[in-house]
Amino acid sequence: MNWSLSFEPLLSWPLLAAVVAPLALLALVGLWLRQRGGWFRAAALVALAAALLNPVLLDEEREPLQSVVAVVVDRSQSQDIGERSKQTDEALAGLKERLARFKQFDVRVVETGNAGAAGDRTETRLFSALESAVRDVPPSRIAGAVMITDGQVHDAPGAAPEFNAPLHALITGEENEKDRRIRFEKAPRFGLVGKPLDMTYRVISTDRQSGPVEVRVSVNGEQVSVERAFVGQEMPLQVTIPNAGRNIIELAIPKEDGELTETNNRAIALVDGIRENLRVLLVSGEPHAGERTWRNLLKSDASVDLVHFTILRPPEKQDGTPINELSLIAFPTRELFVEKISEFDLIIFDRYQHRDVLPILYYDYISEYVENGGALLIAAGPEYAGESTIANTPLMAALPAMPTGQVIDKAFYPRLTDLGQRHPVTRGLDGSGSEPPRWGRWFRTIGIENPEGEVVMKGADDQPLLLLDRKGEGRVGMLLSDQGWLWARGYEGGGPHVQLYRRLAHWLMKEPELEEERLTADGRGMVLEIRRQTMSDDPGTAQVITPSGKTLAVKLEKSEPGVFLGSVEVSDIGLYQVGNGNLSALAHVGPVNAPEFADVVSTPDKLRPATEASGGSVRRLASASLTGGIAIPSVVPVRGGGEATGNDWIGFRTTDDSVLKAVSQVPLFGGFLGLGLLLLALGSMWYREGR
Incomplete structure (x- = not known):
């Protein structure tokens, strides 16, 4: 029960003051002059004022509100590397189990990076997902948040985030991971057909190795040269643009032993060929x-x-x-x-x-x-x-x-x-x-x-x-x-x-x-669209090879005489190979060289500034001391300003907010009790005056 005292005056405040003030002045004068019965008159005046103020004892029935805990799960493509997806599932299940023990927590799970739209697959934007998850929650009810990710977050704030609660990060992946990648440094958007185009690129290795590496250069799916590059150095490249319109320039390096993935061992540049007059x-x-x-x-x-x-x-x-x-x-x-x-x-x-x-x-x-x-x-x-x-x-x-x-x-x-x-x-x-x-x-x-x-x-x-x-x-x-x-x-x-x-x-x-026999493909969002021009009545199906090596068959439907169209919704960002008969085409689905593949080595460093500024923590789920398992921290409710992290536990704040369900009123000067007290006070005053 929550008891409190409230006043519900019988008169308006100005009228109440006009009645009580003169009487209070007389009582004070009597007390000052030490008149006989002065204290009784003062007590009677207090009783009269209390009756006019109508004090009420309130009993409030309140229901405590839950604190909101946001669990943001990274489902981007880099999480498919190695055991990261398995670690993520185990960590999510373990957190749900631990948080379910505390009724004061309202758990909201948000998975990001697994949508079909290209914009959701090209970057890992966990902080945007966190903001959306708690947008309808007042700051006083936010208990905290935990992110399950490989640490490659592309919208991480450089300083303290706009999140006034403990933020924790659980990092998937392994320590001391190794990866090598290639990227374009300078890639012009346009080039003259039949003319050399100057470009530059760089090979990057996480273990800071040096030395040469072979780079295969392909234009529209056909290998045109093999270049010798040195790791870490910006290397020049000269490519002749063969066709007007869209041209795909691809650089590829071989996979190294122990490397995380070969997904980023390719770099793509799209160059629009422009004919000279x-x-x-x-x-x-x-x-x-x-x-x-x-x-x-x-x-x-x-x-x-x-x-x-x-x-x-x-x-x-x-x-x-x-x-x-x-x-x-x-x-x-x-x-x-x-x-x-x-x-x-x-x-x-x-x-x-x-x-x-x-x-x-x-x-x-x-x-x-x-x-x-x-x-x-x-x-x-x-x-x-x-x-x-x-x-x-x-x-x-x-x-x-x-x-x-x-x-x-x-x-x-x-x-x-x-x-x-x-x-x-x-x-x-x-x-x-x-x-x-x-x-x-x-x-x-x-x-x-x-x-x-x-x-x-x-x-x-x-x-x-x-x-x-x-x-x-x-x-x-x-x-x-x-x-x-x-x-x-x-x-x-x-x-x-x-x-x-x-x-x-x-x-x-x-x-x-204007070629009679032509096969083209293009990416529209996460949909691969195929267009076949032909003089035949039925070109058959198109064979599609995805970036991961899977093969798809896409049926081509007649759109108009000589034109057949087909489309398929895909989930991977990258270069798709399309074939039909003796024709082939390349298409890139999603943004070119998306940040999601720029760096795939798991790291706690990108999230550490934000977690430490919020009073939270960042830790790896797997470590060298664990064999085949992960360490999921315990969950501890903490009060407002308390510590929110420990060696093997993470804390979330509890809120004092509540919802008023009902109110019971007990008037102190109401009914016969109030009347009796008032008559007793006035009677004692006259009794004293009569002696």
Whole structure:
């Protein structure tokens, strides 16, 4: 029982003072003058005042509140090393058992680091978890906290934490652990394709060893070199970026005997490859309505350097005009087609015909250029079907089709073939999804025979309209109509000429995103997403190798013609290898080189400042004196300012807070008892006066 005295005045305080003050003054005067009965009058006055104040004796029924103990359990990936996970489970079970003996403790267990989100797997943030666990608890009710971890905590405060209670840490792992790791020191985010990129890295060993170590350097999964590095020193590295877009640079060192893990024996850098401006040579035949369509498109592309020549007058049309007045500069045929032909990424012949402007030998150089990896586009007009066609030159070796000599002048809607609906160049062209297509008509098709490669668009009478072919290491495209300018001019609503022409040009220049057979993978949070471009109807399943070496099979579902998608939720952060058929891809899930893997050696040092500042302790669960077991400290309740740690025990504060359940009132001057006491006091005063 909790007894206390309270007053509940019958009058307001000002009125009570107005009544009692004059009477008190008279009583004091009587006592000062030592009048007969003065003490009796004073006693009567006190009784009257007490009656007006109405004293009440209170009996409060209170329920004591529990003190909150937070147990923060580290479930990050570094806790999976060795016996740490087992030690954690045993320590958690032992703490729960010991804390359950004390009813005054409310135990809250928070496990962190085992969520599916990438942000929860990349760092060990125990103090954030602790703050969340006690956010709704007043400071007076926080008994303390204990962290079960390997000590690699990435949000540990440098000084005293904002936690006014004992903080204890139980460290998993073993003493004198050994580990070696590699990391990038300088890794640029971007690099030029085909150019060397300067980087630096460092190999770090916990036992402070020195000496050389072999470092394997891989780019997009293919080993490119083996470097010799010295432990502890910053080493230079030069890597050539092979592709535009995402490139994965990987460094790997062999696992050393006695090393904790080889997870951090790899370092990853993601480098976006940027192409230098692509060089395109555009050679136009005699002027025609769509002559500037290709020029305008290529000039509007900031990534293209265009060299354009137009044959304004064929050689047979001589009128005596001096050569130096026919053009601003002479057509440098030898320089372009012999000396610097290999510097061009694409050559376009737009309605060009052979009229001795180019020596016949130069066509052979162009064919050789294509065989060696160059790109050629033929934008054909009626000239391709005439006697002066370039198909009658040594260039025929590079051409995907020979002309029949027929020019079909008939209105038609350009349509995608079955292959064209799946091919990246023509797949999903704006307006292609309806019949007839939602674009304007063309009126001319050049007839060909025995086409090679892939026919992705068809024209009048279902004749081939757009051919794509590979010749040796190079590529050739052939557009068998000169009517594309009608789309550019908006005839009958126009059409997607920019989309088509740009895709066509970039496919010829081997843009990775436009490859017919392509496998890519990417990490979105902790989900691995796989994308497969293919010309087949079913690419099958994708095989995934996780960072830990496990194999997963991921089914690929059709998303659109020629595109299949698959995804799988994963738990490990690191580099995933994806394979499908003869294609492979790499993807990194989670942040690159996450802090969770930067250092995996268990240590009490990071938590010692915070625990000592709070009056707690940090200790290892396992030690050299224990064989196959761990030492779980005893739990002791302590009062507010007492010691909270000992050799084999940890303490948690108990609170004095309680909840009021009920109140019983006993008025001291209430009822007949109060009336009797008051009458007795007044009667004694008059009794004394009457004597």
